[in-house]
Amino acid sequence: MKPTPPLRSLPPRRLLAIAAAAALISSQGAHAGSQNRRPKATLDGSQVVCPLGTFICAPRPDNFALCRPNGLLEFYDPFLSKDSSLRDTAKTHVWADQVESPDQTIYHLTGHVKTVRADQELHADIADYNSDTTDYDARGNVHYQEAAHLLSADHIVGNTNNSTGVATGNVRFQMLDSHGNGTAVRGEMIDENRNRYSVATYSTCDIGRHIWEIRAKTIDTDQNTGRGVARNATMNFYGVPFFYTPYMSFPLNNDRQSGFLYPYFEHTGNAGYQFRIPYYFNLAPNYDATLDPRYYTKRGAMLGAEFRYLFPKTSGTFNIEFLPSDNYNDQKITPTAPDTQGQERYLYKFVNNTSLWPGWSLNTNINRASDQNYMHDFGDDLFSISTTFLYSSIYLNGSGNWWSAAVGGDMWQNVDPSQPNSVEPYKRLPRATFNMDIPFARWYDVGMTSEAVSFRKTNSVEGSRLDLYPYVDADFQGAAWFIRPKLAYRYTAYSLDSGYQNFYTATTTSTGTTFYPFPQSNPSRSLPIVSLDQGLIFDRSTSLFGTNYTQTLEPRLYYLYVPYRNQNNLPLFDTGLMAFDDWMLFAPNQFSGADRQMNANNLTAAVTTRLLDDGGVERLSATFGQIRYFTPQLVQTPGVAATNWSGSDYVAELSSQLNDQWTMSTEYLWNPNTRKTDLGTFTVQRRLGFDGILNFSYRFRQGQLEQYDASAVYPLTDRWRLIGDWTYSVMDKKTVEAVAGVQYEGCCVKVSLVARHYVTGYDGVITNLLPGQAIPGSDTAVMFELEFKGMGAFSGQTDSILRRDILGYQ
Numbered sequence: 001m002k003p004t005p006p007l008r009s010l011p012p013r014r015l016l017a018i019a020a021a022a023a024l025i026s027s028q029g030a031h032a033g034s035q036n037r038r039p040k041a042t043l044d045g046s047q048v049v050c051p052l053g054t055f056i057c058a059p060r061p062d063n064f065a066l067c068r069p070n071g072l073l074e075f076y077d078p079f080l081s082k083d084s085s086l087r088d089t090a091k092t093h094v095w096a097d098q099v100e101s102p103d104q105t106i107y108h109l110t111g112h113v114k115t116v117r118a119d120q121e122l123h124a125d126i127a128d129y130n131s132d133t134t135d136y137d138a139r140g141n142v143h144y145q146e147a148a149h150l151l152s153a154d155h156i157v158g159n160t161n162n163s164t165g166v167a168t169g170n171v172r173f174q175m176l177d178s179h180g181n182g183t184a185v186r187g188e189m190i191d192e193n194r195n196r197y198s199v200a201t202y203s204t205c206d207i208g209r210h211i212w213e214i215r216a217k218t219i220d221t222d223q224n225t226g227r228g229v230a231r232n233a234t235m236n237f238y239g240v241p242f243f244y245t246p247y248m249s250f251p252l253n254n255d256r257q258s259g260f261l262y263p264y265f266e267h268t269g270n271a272g273y274q275f276r277i278p279y280y281f282n283l284a285p286n287y288d289a290t291l292d293p294r295y296y297t298k299r300g301a302m303l304g305a306e307f308r309y310l311f312p313k314t315s316g317t318f319n320i321e322f323l324p325s326d327n328y329n330d331q332k333i334t335p336t337a338p339d340t341q342g343q344e345r346y347l348y349k350f351v352n353n354t355s356l357w358p359g360w361s362l363n364t365n366i367n368r369a370s371d372q373n374y375m376h377d378f379g380d381d382l383f384s385i386s387t388t389f390l391y392s393s394i395y396l397n398g399s400g401n402w403w404s405a406a407v408g409g410d411m412w413q414n415v416d417p418s419q420p421n422s423v424e425p426y427k428r429l430p431r432a433t434f435n436m437d438i439p440f441a442r443w444y445d446v447g448m449t450s451e452a453v454s455f456r457k458t459n460s461v462e463g464s465r466l467d468l469y470p471y472v473d474a475d476f477q478g479a480a481w482f483i484r485p486k487l488a489y490r491y492t493a494y495s496l497d498s499g500y501q502n503f504y505t506a507t508t509t510s511t512g513t514t515f516y517p518f519p520q521s522n523p524s525r526s527l528p529i530v531s532l533d534q535g536l537i538f539d540r541s542t543s544l545f546g547t548n549y550t551q552t553l554e555p556r557l558y559y560l561y562v563p564y565r566n567q568n569n570l571p572l573f574d575t576g577l578m579a580f581d582d583w584m585l586f587a588p589n590q591f592s593g594a595d596r597q598m599n600a601n602n603l604t605a606a607v608t609t610r611l612l613d614d615g616g617v618e619r620l621s622a623t624f625g626q627i628r629y630f631t632p633q634l635v636q637t638p639g640v641a642a643t644n645w646s647g648s649d650y651v652a653e654l655s656s657q658l659n660d661q662w663t664m665s666t667e668y669l670w671n672p673n674t675r676k677t678d679l680g681t682f683t684v685q686r687r688l689g690f691d692g693i694l695n696f697s698y699r700f701r702q703g704q705l706e707q708y709d710a711s712a713v714y715p716l717t718d719r720w721r722l723i724g725d726w727t728y729s730v731m732d733k734k735t736v737e738a739v740a741g742v743q744y745e746g747c748c749v750k751v752s753l754v755a756r757h758y759v760t761g762y763d764g765v766i767t768n769l770l771p772g773q774a775i776p777g778s779d780t781a782v783m784f785e786l787e788f789k790g791m792g793a794f795s796g797q798t799d800s801i802l803r804r805d806i807l808g809y810q
Contacts, residue, residue, distance in 0.1 A: 050810045052663040052685055056803050057810040064179050064789065066719060067747035068206045073150045073174050073181075075143040077121055084147045084192065086118035092160065093117070094129065106130050113138065117160060119147040124156075134160035142167070148223055149195070150174040151187060163192040172207075173197065175221070178252050179204040179748070179790050180228070182219070193223040202228065202250075204790030205748035212237045212749060212788050214248065226253040250791055258282045261290070269779040270377050272298030272328075286310045299345075299377070300327040316352030316364075321345075321378070340377070346370045347378070360398040367392050368413060375415045388416040389424065403436040426455040426573050443474045451594065455573040461503040461518065463496035465573060467594040471529075484533040492594050493524040494570065506638035507568045513639060523569045527597065529588055530561045544611070549619065554608040556625075558586045564599035564634050571595065577637050579701065580678065582651045582667060585625050596637065601630040606651075623653040645673045661687045671702075678702045685808060689715055693808040706730040711739075711806040720744055723754065725805050734759070739805055741798075750787040752798050756780065 050057030097111025106128065113127040115136070125140030137157050144151040144165070152172045158165025167187040173195070174181040181204075184197035196218060203213035216230035228250045235243040251257055261278035268274070278292040292304030302323040309316060322344070329341040350366040367390040369375065375387050395408030409429030414421045430453070437447035448470040456462055471488035496518060504515045535556035542551045575593030584590060585604045589597055606625025613619050627648035634642045650672065655665040662685070669679035680700040688694055695711045711725035725739035741754030757780045783798045802809045 049690070050808055052657060052660065052687060052808070053665075054808060057808060059799060059803070060810055063745075064204075064747065066745065067179065068209070071206050072176075073143075073152060073172060073207065075123060075145070075152065076150060077145055080116070080121050080145060081119045082147045084119045087120065087163075090118040092131075092134070096127075105132050115160075119145075120160065120163075121145045122156075134162075136160065148175060148177045150176065151189075153187065158189060163189060165189040171197065171200075174207065175252060177223070180221075180252060181207050182213070184219070195221045197221075200230075202230065203748065204788070209747070210236075211746060214250070215241075216248070221252060223252065226251060227257060228252050256280075256282045256288070264783075264785065266781055266783045268781045270298075270379075271296040276304075278304075296378075298328040299323060300325060302345075313356075314352065314354040316350070316354075318348070318350050320348040340371060340373060344370060345374060345377070347374055356396075359400055360396065362394075362396050363408075364394045365392060366394070369415055372415055372421070373417045376417050388419070389413065390415055402438045403434070405432070405434045407432045422459065424457070426457045426460070428453050428574065429456060430454055443476055444472065445474070446470075446472050453573075461496060461500050461571050463494055463500065463521075463571065463573075465492065465494050465594065467492045480537045482533075482535055486529075486531045486533075488529040488531075488588075489526070490529055490597055491524070491526040492570075492597075494522060496521045496523075496571065503571075505568055505571070518571065519569050525565050525567055525570060525597065527563050527565050529597075531588060532559045533557075533586065542611075547613070549611040549613055552608075552610045552612070554610075556604075556606045556608070558604040558606075560588060560600045560602045560604075562588070562598060562600040564631075565597070567596055567635055568638075572637065575637075577640070580649055580669065582623070582625075582653055582669075585627060585648075585651060591635075591637075596635055598633065598635045599631065603628045603630070617657075619658055620656045621654070623651070625651050643673075647672055649678050676702060683807075687808075688713075691715060691721070691810065693806065695807045697807075707736065713806060713809055719746055723802060723806070723809075737805070739802070741802075748789045750785075750789065752783070752785045752787075754783045754798050754802070756783070756801070 093116045094107070094109065095112070095114040096109035098109070100108040100110075107130075109124075109127045109129060111125070113122075113124045115122045115127070115129065121144070122136070122138060123141070123143040124138035127136055127138040129136045135157075136159070139155050142153050142156045144156060144167075146163075150173065151167060152170075153167035154169030156165050156167045165188070167189075168185070171184040171187040172181075173184065173187060180202060182197065182200055182202040184200035186198040187200075188196040188198075190196060197220075198218050200219040201210065201213045201215050202219055203210040205211050205213070213236050214230050214233050215236055216233035218231045219233075220229045222228075230248040230250065231246065233245055233248040234241045249257070249259060251259075258281050259279070261280060264274075264276040264278075266274045274294060274296050276292060276294045278290050281289040281291070283289060287307070287309040289308070290306045292306070294302045294304060296302065300323060302321060304321045305319070307318045323346065324344060326340045326343050326345050329339060347369045348366070350364060352362070352364040354362040356362055369390060379387070389412040391410070391412055393408060393410045395406045398405045407430065409427070409431050411427040411429060412424050414424045416423070432452045433450065435447070435449045437445055439445050448468065450469065451467045452464070454464045468491045469488060471486055473484065473486035476483045498521075500521055501517045503518060505518055507514045507516075533556070535554060538553040540551055542549050572595050573593065575591050575595035577596075578584065578590055578592050580590070585606055588600075591598060604625060604627045606623060608621065608623040610618055610622075611620040629645055629647060632642055632644040636642055649669040652668045652670075653666070655663075657663040664682075664684045666682045667679065668681075669677065671678045677700065679702070681698065683697040684695070686694040691713065692715045693711075693713045695709070697709045698707070699709070700706045707727060707729050709725070709727045713721055713723055715721045721743050723739065723741040723743060725737065727736040727738070728734075729736050735757065737756070737758040739754060739756050741752060743753075744751045757778060759778050783801075785798045
């Protein structure tokens with residue numbers, strides 16, 4: 001029988017190690033833990049710098065580099081063995097200024113006493129040692145070291161073989177596998193991996209410089225479980241107690257543990273002040289759960305939850321947010337706003353991937369909200385606020401060496417309060433696709449893409465569509481050239497449901513637009529598609545500013561021929577005209593979806609040049625190109641007249657990263673027919689030191705948007721940094737989003753205070769607007785996070801928002 005593959009562990013989550021309230025404590029005691037989605041922290045502060053130009057950078061691990069260098073207890077011996085497994089067979093070596101032994105079993109040692117066995121080392125002024133039992137009694141400046149632990153006291157009594165002992169008087173301890181340290185009145189070494197401290201403190205700050213610490217009646221540490229447990233504990237910040245709990249469990253390492261996440265505070269205009277204190281359940285290595293209770297001062301108590309699972313053949317995540325009754329009446333502010341007071345509000349997301357058998361899988365992605373206003377009312381960033389549709393799908397996917405197939409469906413939910421539900425795209429249910437690509441005779445491929453789908457939408461023409469796209473192509477190439485001919489045939493047929501005559505299609509000419517009912521229930525379209533793609537690649541050695549490069553010159557021609565077919569009798573189910581961009585220079589269709597296939601007799605000419613350094617890294621790339629049209633573009637969507645342009649936009653692109661501090665990219669599209677700029681983008685990024693970033697970008701699309709964006713992470717010192725992001729819309733003459741914040745990172749603590757102002761696109765006023773006019777509205781959120789390093793750092797809401805808003809933030 002084939003063995004079952006082992007279960008993998010879920011990615012970790014970093015937790016706060018603070019128990020919340022006695023009411024939440026179970027009979028075994030509440031546990032707070034550390035689960036880390038990030039790499040494990042390193043004591044030397046080593047980090048991975050996010051590459052220039054990266055959109056979203058991974059969070060950093062805990063960095064203790066700001067702590068005092070070599071901040072260990074003063075008696076630490078770096079040359080002592082770290083291997084505790086050698087204890088059973090190692091000999092005990094003893095040194096002292098004076099040794100007395102009445103029976104050669106009991107030794108009385110005085111003056112600079114030192115004993116060493118494997119990873120164990122003991123220093124004292126005076127010590128008594130029994131060589132038979134390995135009992136010892138050390139007094140005066142007692143220092144003890146082992147592989148993962150340092151301990152000092154006035155007096156220690158113990159047994160070397162059993163790794164036990166009791167320390168009293170000025171007890172200090174430090175854990176070498178983490179940054180934890182503290183003091184106690186009494187310390188007890190229970191065994192090799194467990195210790196107990198009475199009337200003790202614990203912190204990950206520098207020794208003697210505790211910005212925060214736990215003060216407890218007892219603190220137990222267990223290296224086997226990676227946990228510490230404090231009883232009758234108080235959290236102190238700069239000596240001021242701010243939290244008490246009778247039981248607290250905290251991490252000694254970054255292993256996943258059940259416990260409370262960092263509390264989170266925020267304020268938004270739509271929901272009021274928000275407080276969260278999530279609790280993480282480490283149920284098993286391959287599944288876990290998080291409860292996220294929240295309270296909104298305007299809307300009431302909400303429960304959020306997440307469940308993750310990972311099995312050999314299936315994995316997934318289920319998220320839900322549920323508000324039993326909304327306390328807020330939006331109509332108090334705006335009479336035209338929907339009234340959700342007293343209603344249940346919810347949002348759920350379910351993502352699952354299941355491997356059924358070799359080559360086949362079931363993929364599910366379900367997203368639903370209770371109402372159209374949910375994202376607007378509970379979203380706290382521009383990303384969620386600007387979400388207009390929630391997408392859901394379920395597909396059975398299969399693939400082989402030369403084919404792929406899928407059967408399933410798609411649907412959308414409108415969550416834009418400013419739009420009626422009629423704007424939702426068609427439901428594609430059911431939908432099936434089949435694609436194949438079979439190579440033969442070395443150079444050639446024969447293949448096909450196909451789709452069969454049924455479209456459903458209330459108060460719209462409905463029906464089914466079959467789209468078949470067989471082709472034969474070839475790829476002839478050498479070291480400095482390529483030729484890629486392709487011959488394809490596209491057949492698209494429809495079966496419209498009864499009642500199609502009640503809906504209208506349109507024809508647009510220079511004299512206007514004519515509307516008429518769909519003429520038939522089974523329209524179709526068929527046509528050949530011929531293309532020829534060819535190019536050359538030249539290279540030479542060159543130098544720039546004293547640096548050697550390889551420069552390439554890559555001219556390319558792409559010819560496309562598609563005969564004209566009148567397609568005005570075909571419905572528009574999921575098709576639209578795509579905005580012209582650089583990749584469309586070599587695309588066989590300017591429409592998304594299968595409802596329209598453009599006619600073409602076009603030739604694209606483009607040239608690219610690159611600079612490659614000696615390591616093969618592309619330091620500069622520039623492209624220029626245009627499509628020349630030999631026949632008019634007759635196929636258009638309703639409301640758009642045919643064009644007789646001689647050429648497309650001129651496309652120019654330039655990207656550069658001449659060193660590891662600067663990166664730049666720009667794209668420019670100029671329309672020779674309207675003599676206007678259709679698109680212009682410019683982005684530049686500069687790295688400032690180790691963790692500083694400066695970004696500037698400009699985006700312009702004719703008739704749609706013109707925006708400036710500037711963002712920065714500016715390090716004032718090695719501990720303080722300023723954070724800012726500003727996005728301004730020239731067309732709207734208003735700020736789309738503004739972020740300002742400050743962060744402090746010390747040896748053992750991080751503090752973030754961030755304010756965000758962003759456009760919501762909706763403020764409840766949906767009357768007296770012109771067609772297509774944007775609906776105004778904005779909101780402000782203030783977020784605060786406090787993190788104690790080594791206590792389960794949590795990459796919370798503030799960090800995730802900044803990583804999404806600021807290019808290269810880490």
